[in-house]
Structures are given as structure tokens and as C-alpha cells.
Amino acid sequence: MVRVRDLVGMPELGLRPVVGTELLDRPVTRLYGTELPDPARYLSGGELVLSGLLWHRADGDCERFVSSLAGAGVAALAASPPEADDLPAALVEACERHGVPLLAVPVDLSFATITERVVLELAAERVGDAGAQLGRHRRLLTVVAEGGGLSELVEAGAAELGTPCWVLSCAGHVVAGPDLPGAAALVREFLVAERLPRVVRGVTLLPVTARGGGRLTAWILVVSGDRADDEAAVELASLVGVERARVVQGRRIENRAAGPLLRQVLAGGDAAARIADVGWDPDAPLRVVAASASDGPVELVAALLEEALAAVTAGFLLTTVEDEVYALAPSGPWVERVRSALRTAEPGLGTTRVLVGISSPAGHGGLRGAAEEASHARRLAERRLREGGLGERRLGEGGLGARRLGERRLGEERRGERQRAERGRGERRAGRTCVVAGEEIALHHLLLAGVPEDLRGSLRRRLLGPVLDYDAAHGSDLVGTLRVFLDCSGSWTAAAARLHVHVNTLRYRVGRVEDLLGADLSNFAERVDLYLALQAG
Structure with missing residues (x-):
């Protein structure tokens, strides 16, 4: 890099620093000669400006000229007066005030000589830079x-x-x-x-x-x-x-074996031999993972899941089946780390919601059940997103959106799948991401999953009908009060705190529910019936 100090050190040029000796380490990028009173429009910064001061008529001209150089960020001004006089005092003062190094050019030195010498230095620098770039490129290659x-x-x-x-x-x-x-x-x-x-x-x-x-x-x-x-x-x-x-x-x-293996797992076949073929212990517990998206290409889901798994576990298999992505990995303490890894992608997902399900550990004999468990987890996460009011701009990591891959993809089964998805209920979770692992699926979810939708509706109506009618007629929310009271295991203090009401107010509302239903909420069996009725809707 050519600096002002290098030019001052060339005896053949004889440049003498007048102002700004502490600024001589500034790099010089090019030369520019001018006699314009305000050359700012032609400067880009780093220039050594050569001037014979033909623009100088009065002291005020120096201020205008030097301020334009300073504003453009020139490296230095090399000036030579038209006569053998000293440089104007106003020019020296302006350069000192604006921080522009001022070099005095000997009267017997032509600007052509300075130009030739500086151009040679800059050309040599560029050749050196090109050589350095070539060397760096070769080393990295x-x-x-x-x-x-x-x-x-x-x-x-x-x-x-x-x-x-x-x-x-x-x-x-x-x-x-x-x-x-x-x-x-x-x-x-x-x-x-x-x-x-x-x-x-x-x-x-x-x-x-x-x-x-x-x-x-x-x-x-x-x-x-x-x-x-x-x-x-x-x-x-x-x-x-x-x-x-x-x-x-x-x-x-590595994943060439993933497709056949996962298809065999989802079809319920014996996958032990194939698991051994990929170098895993067939008796070790494995987890099934699957993902789908509310919109957007399946390739995006596959890439996100692959990167998340690569960050937390060394060995896994991943493949795409129709519009869903499936993975199989040895069990380990990586579920929470997958959730954390996927959350970092939220800002770029826009309206897309990615649902990811992770089953509980299962041996190879139970992998089909693990796949179904993860599928239910994904549907449960989807329900949690809806009930939590998270909106369309949410990323949900929930469960394995596993569709059956056999011959039983009938319209009736599709309707059943949708109904079972509606039955999954979970409490709202904080944050924009909701991961559901197989261990988190409550027993009452599994019990209700086997009840037809019309029967669930009838059960809800039979047990909660009077309260539902009362809320509809009076604009109240006794059903919500009942839900919170049961969620808090009948604790008056905890339920009142969650509802932000006085305990006496809560006692009045619960008493009204008991009157309408003819129920006794101190009775555990009646609490269970009402809790299931709430979950059935």
C-alpha cells in the first residue's frame, strides 16, 4: 500500500511536509491534478491532489478549496505556487484547520515527474496485490x-x-x-x-x-x-x-438406506436386519421423527430438519415420502436441542408452520407404534397452535405428520384422521414453537381418540348442557371457570389467581356451576366426568 509518507521519503521528489505530519500514513489510491476552485465533484477519496494554485485570488478562496478536499477525504495536497513565493498563509491555515496534509512541491520539479513516479508505485502495488490474491487462492484451493x-x-x-x-x-x-x-x-x-x-x-x-x-x-x-x-x-x-x-x-x-428402512418401519415389518445394515444396534432404542409444513415446499422442511438433527446427533437417517419428511435416530437427550435448533429459523419462515413430531424411545419391534405415536403428537401440536391463538405467523414443532403408507388410504380413514386430530387437546405453551414428544401425550387424549366424534359431542352436551346454555344466554364464561378450577386440581387459591378474581367470587361461580349441573365438585368421580366432557369438545 502506497502511503503519503512513502512519497515524502523519495529523495527524487523532494516533497516537504508543511502541515499534517501526523497524518502521513494515509494511503494514496490515485493522483488528481486540478486548478478548479471547488473540485469536490471529481474526487472519490484517497487522492494525492496536485495543484499550481491558479485558482487562488484571495484568502477566502483557500477555505473553499481546502474544505472541498477535506469533505472528499483526499490523502494529501501537493501544492506549488505559480511564482517562487511561499505557499499562501491562508492555505496553510485552512489545511491545518481541516486536517489535510499539505506538501510543498519544489519549484523546479514538474508535476509530470511526480505523476510518473506515483503511477509506477501504484502499478507495482496492484501487481503485488494480484500476486497475493493468486497465492491465497492457490493455498485455499x-x-x-x-x-x-x-x-x-x-x-x-x-x-x-x-x-x-x-x-x-x-x-x-x-x-x-x-x-x-x-x-x-x-x-x-x-x-x-x-x-x-x-x-x-x-x-x-x-x-x-x-x-x-x-x-x-x-x-x-x-x-x-x-x-x-x-x-x-x-x-x-x-x-x-x-x-x-x-x-x-x-x-x-448415507441416507440411501433410509427410504426402504423407514417404509418398512411404517408398514409394520421387521426392520431389525435393515437397522443392522446401517450399522446400528438393532436392540437399541430408537426414535421416529417426522415433519410437515402448513405451506411451502417439502424440500425446505427436509433441509431444516436435517440441519437440526445434524446439530444434535451424529447418526440419523432421513427421507421424504410424498409430502412429509421422516427420520430415524438412536434415542438420546436431544429432543429439547432439536426444538432450540428449529426455533432459530423462525424469522425467515413467514407464514409457514413446520410441525415436527418425536416419538418416545422404542425398540425395533415397536417402531410402527412409535411412528403412530409421533403422528398423534404432530396433530396435538397443531391443535395447541390453534387453541393458543398463535396465528398464522407461527412455527409449530409438534409431531410426526405420519400418513399411512399402505393400501388403506381411503376417504373414510382420512376423515377419521381429521377427527382424531381434532380430539388432541393440550394447554397453551409459551413461545412461538411447540414441540410434542411421545412421552407428553396424556392418557385421556389416547382414550378420547377412540371415541367417535358424534358420541363425544353427545357426552359433552349431556354433562355440560345447562352450563353451556347459561353461558350462551347471559354472556358469561362458567365453562371457562370450571376448566380452570379442574386444571388447578380443585385448588381455590390457584384457580382464583389464574382467573384474577377473589376467592369468594370463584366460590360463587363454582357454586353456580354445581347448581346448574346438580353436581358435587368435591366428588372426585364427578370431577373426572366433567374434565373428560371438557376435553371432548
């Missing part, structure tokens, strides 16, 4: 060609850039690089950015997109500092993309 892997590539890129680097997935997983606190927050910044690269929180976020994928399925190259315009950072992001394609291809090869 060597890492890729020799199969060093993503971690080695990122490490080599960090060395070339002289600053730490990381690769993140949009599930918040650090794919390569050291630990990165706040990775999930950086992913959210990436997903909502209007344009990329983006500099935020002291780092630069560069996209590493997959072929045919959008931002949600991208990886993110994180480079410390402001590197939005750094060609080396952009080149590293491109090479990370090459490594990502290699990783994706490797996963596809």
Missing part, C-alpha cells in the same frame, strides 16, 4: 483439493484473513470453527437482513447458499470485523460452498 475438510478450510481462511472465522447453519449449529457465543442471534440477524453481506455485532455475515436453496437452507460464513467488501472473505464463502456440496452429497449417500 489446495486445502479443498486435498480433501482437508471444512474445518481445515475455515482454519486456513482465518489465517489468510488474519481474523477468526466460523460457519453456521440456519439451525444455529456451529458447523466449523471455534465456539461462538450468540450464534442463534447471528442466525436471526442473517435471516432478517435486507441485503447480504451484513455487518452486525462486530462480525460480517456472508451467505453460503445451496444450489436451488434459499436463505433458510443456507450456511453462514461469519468473519470477525467489517469484511463486507473483502474479496478474500467472498472467496472463502465460495469455497465453503464447494465443501458444503461435498457434505450434502455424503449425507445423500
Whole structure:
């Protein structure tokens, strides 16, 4: 990099600093000669400005000229008066006031000589930069060609850039690089950015997109500092993309066994042999995972689930069957981590709701049951989203949207599936994401799932009819009071606190319910009947 100090140090030029000796480390990007009184429109910053001061008529002209140079961010002003006089005092004062280095040009030195010498220096610098770029490119390509892997590539890129680097997935997983606190927050910044690269929180976020994928399925190259315009950072992001394609291809090869295995699991066949073929212990507990989306392509769901699982478990199989994504993985303490990983993708999902279900651990003999359990969990999560009033702009991670894959896909079964989905009820959960694992499905949900819809409605009406009619006629919510009272296991204090009413008010409302129904809510059996009636609607 050519600096003003380098030019001052060239004896053949004889440039003498007059003002701004502490500013001589400014880089020089080009030369510009001018005799205009205000040349600002022709300056872009970093110029060594040459002037014979032909514009100078009065002291006020110096202020106008120098302020235009300072506003443009020039590197320095090299000036030579038309006569053998000293530089105007007003010019010296203006340069000092505006922080513009002023160099005095010897009267016997032509501007052509200065131009030739500086141009040669700038040309040599550009050749050196090109050589450095070529060397960097070769070194990084060597890492890729020799199969060093993503971690080695990122490490080599960090060395070339002289600053730490990381690769993140949009599930918040650090794919390569050291630990990165706040990775999930950086992913959210990436997903909502209007344009990329983006500099935020002291780092630069560069996209590493997959072929045919959008931002949600991208990886993110994180480079410390402001590197939005750094060609080396952009080149590293491109090479990370090459490594990502290699990783994706490797996963596809590993998952070739997933389709037949999962189809056999869902069909209820003996999958032990196939499980052994993929290198897993056929007697070890496994979990079935499945996902679907309210709208949007199934490829997006597959990519999100794959990244989330890759972040939390080393071995899993994943495949797409029609409009749903299925996965099989060894059981482990990763359910909550999958929920956390998927939540980071929320800002970029828009109106799409992704429902994910995770079964309880099951041996290979019970995998079909695990798939059905996860399917019920997904429907339960969907119901929770609706009842929680979360709206259409919500991401729900809930259960396995498993449709039967055999010959029994009849219209009647479809109606039954919808009815059973309506029966699933769960209390509202905080946050925008709702994951339901198989262990969370309450027994009364399973009991009610086997009752026809018309019978459930009749049961609800028979037990709650007088209260329903009273609420309709008076605009009250005694049914809601009853629900909260039973949810609180008959605790007057807890129920009153949840309803934000005095305990005496609650006692009056519950007494009104008992009068209307002819019931005794201190009787456990009657409480159970009424609770099931509430859940049946």
C-alpha cells in the first residue's frame, strides 16, 4: 500500500511536509491534478491532489478549496505556487484547520515527474496485490483439493484473513470453527437482513447458499470485523460452498438406506436386519421423527430438519415420502436441542408452520407404534397452535405428520384422521414453537381418540348442557371457570389467581356451576366426568 509518507521519503521528489505530519500514513489510491476552485465533484477519496494554485485570488478562496478536499477525504495536497513565493498563509491555515496534509512541491520539479513516479508505485502495488490474491487462492484451493475438510478450510481462511472465522447453519449449529457465543442471534440477524453481506455485532455475515436453496437452507460464513467488501472473505464463502456440496452429497449417500428402512418401519415389518445394515444396534432404542409444513415446499422442511438433527446427533437417517419428511435416530437427550435448533429459523419462515413430531424411545419391534405415536403428537401440536391463538405467523414443532403408507388410504380413514386430530387437546405453551414428544401425550387424549366424534359431542352436551346454555344466554364464561378450577386440581387459591378474581367470587361461580349441573365438585368421580366432557369438545 502506497502511503503519503512513502512519497515524502523519495529523495527524487523532494516533497516537504508543511502541515499534517501526523497524518502521513494515509494511503494514496490515485493522483488528481486540478486548478478548479471547488473540485469536490471529481474526487472519490484517497487522492494525492496536485495543484499550481491558479485558482487562488484571495484568502477566502483557500477555505473553499481546502474544505472541498477535506469533505472528499483526499490523502494529501501537493501544492506549488505559480511564482517562487511561499505557499499562501491562508492555505496553510485552512489545511491545518481541516486536517489535510499539505506538501510543498519544489519549484523546479514538474508535476509530470511526480505523476510518473506515483503511477509506477501504484502499478507495482496492484501487481503485488494480484500476486497475493493468486497465492491465497492457490493455498485455499489446495486445502479443498486435498480433501482437508471444512474445518481445515475455515482454519486456513482465518489465517489468510488474519481474523477468526466460523460457519453456521440456519439451525444455529456451529458447523466449523471455534465456539461462538450468540450464534442463534447471528442466525436471526442473517435471516432478517435486507441485503447480504451484513455487518452486525462486530462480525460480517456472508451467505453460503445451496444450489436451488434459499436463505433458510443456507450456511453462514461469519468473519470477525467489517469484511463486507473483502474479496478474500467472498472467496472463502465460495469455497465453503464447494465443501458444503461435498457434505450434502455424503449425507445423500448415507441416507440411501433410509427410504426402504423407514417404509418398512411404517408398514409394520421387521426392520431389525435393515437397522443392522446401517450399522446400528438393532436392540437399541430408537426414535421416529417426522415433519410437515402448513405451506411451502417439502424440500425446505427436509433441509431444516436435517440441519437440526445434524446439530444434535451424529447418526440419523432421513427421507421424504410424498409430502412429509421422516427420520430415524438412536434415542438420546436431544429432543429439547432439536426444538432450540428449529426455533432459530423462525424469522425467515413467514407464514409457514413446520410441525415436527418425536416419538418416545422404542425398540425395533415397536417402531410402527412409535411412528403412530409421533403422528398423534404432530396433530396435538397443531391443535395447541390453534387453541393458543398463535396465528398464522407461527412455527409449530409438534409431531410426526405420519400418513399411512399402505393400501388403506381411503376417504373414510382420512376423515377419521381429521377427527382424531381434532380430539388432541393440550394447554397453551409459551413461545412461538411447540414441540410434542411421545412421552407428553396424556392418557385421556389416547382414550378420547377412540371415541367417535358424534358420541363425544353427545357426552359433552349431556354433562355440560345447562352450563353451556347459561353461558350462551347471559354472556358469561362458567365453562371457562370450571376448566380452570379442574386444571388447578380443585385448588381455590390457584384457580382464583389464574382467573384474577377473589376467592369468594370463584366460590360463587363454582357454586353456580354445581347448581346448574346438580353436581358435587368435591366428588372426585364427578370431577373426572366433567374434565373428560371438557376435553371432548
